[in-house]
Amino acid sequence: MTGNSDKPVIDKEAGGEMNAGGRGGKKAVFLDRDGVLCHEVGHLHRIEDLKVIDGADEALKTLKNLGYLLVVVTNQGGIAKGLYTEKEFWAVLRELERRLGVTFDGVYFCPHHPDGVVEELRKDCPMRKPSPGMIQKASEELNIDLKRSWMIGDHIKDIEAARRAGVWRSILVLTGYGKEMLRRIVDGEVELNGGGPHYIAQDILFAARFISLVEEKGDPIEIAEGDRGEVRRRARM
Numbered sequence: 001m002t003g004n005s006d007k008p009v010i011d012k013e014a015g016g017e018m019n020a021g022g023r024g025g026k027k028a029v030f031l032d033r034d035g036v037l038c039h040e041v042g043h044l045h046r047i048e049d050l051k052v053i054d055g056a057d058e059a060l061k062t063l064k065n066l067g068y069l070l071v072v073v074t075n076q077g078g079i080a081k082g083l084y085t086e087k088e089f090w091a092v093l094r095e096l097e098r099r100l101g102v103t104f105d106g107v108y109f110c111p112h113h114p115d116g117v118v119e120e121l122r123k124d125c126p127m128r129k130p131s132p133g134m135i136q137k138a139s140e141e142l143n144i145d146l147k148r149s150w151m152i153g154d155h156i157k158d159i160e161a162a163r164r165a166g167v168w169r170s171i172l173v174l175t176g177y178g179k180e181m182l183r184r185i186v187d188g189e190v191e192l193n194g195g196g197p198h199y200i201a202q203d204i205l206f207a208a209r210f211i212s213l214v215e216e217k218g219d220p221i222e223i224a225e226g227d228r229g230e231v232r233r234r235a236r237m
């Protein structure tokens with residue numbers, strides 16, 4: 001990719017039709033990488049440091065079988081910081097796919113960082129989460145209906161990016177930074193900017209099973225809102 005472009009990187013090899021986005025499109029699960037699919041080790045770039053989260057392979061199989069596109073959206077500011085290269089990022093990503101037994105439908109990463117040392121990558125990029133740029137771009141390029149889509153992340157930045165893009169539901173997993181995020185949310189240390197995660201799950205496998213249950217039995221939030229509507233209607237009678 002051209003490092004100084006605002007455009008995120010789409011993995012064309014992985015497939016994905018370049019249709020106009022919008023409603024009537026496909027449903028997708030947006031996945032943060034570190035702390036969701038693999039363990040958070042801080043600027044992961046060496047294959048020997050790559051450790052897949054238990055059950056992530058089964059989780060992705062479940063989501064794929066439900067008809068979801070699997071789209072990775074990941075901040076890679078370490079590239080701007082000169083800690084590793086785009087080539088090393090892709091090597092880790094390919095190995096992750098191999099171990100998970102999947103080919104992602106899209107891989108979007110933002111190599112920029114406002115404190116980068118690589119001059120052409122030093123900037124506050126609209127693609128960088130918590131900004132919604134990568135999700136919006138994916139939705140246009142892969143024809144994703146965000147109103148039928150989910151985000152699974154371990155950081156409030158993932159949740160905020162999803163909300164700002166208009167993703168239907170988000171799940172905070174408790175792997176990676178997740179537990180610390182939950183503690184900070186509970187202690188009021190996190191600025192939720194108008195919305196926290198819709199749901200919380202132990203890890204990506206529980207998140208996938210939950211999405212499967214929602215497909216089968218309905219969405220608890222919608223059901224609860226319906227119940228409240230029912231209660232309100234009854235109260236007026």
Ligand SMILES: [Mg+2]
Pocket residue numbers: 032033034035036040153154155176177
């Ligand atoms: Mg993460």
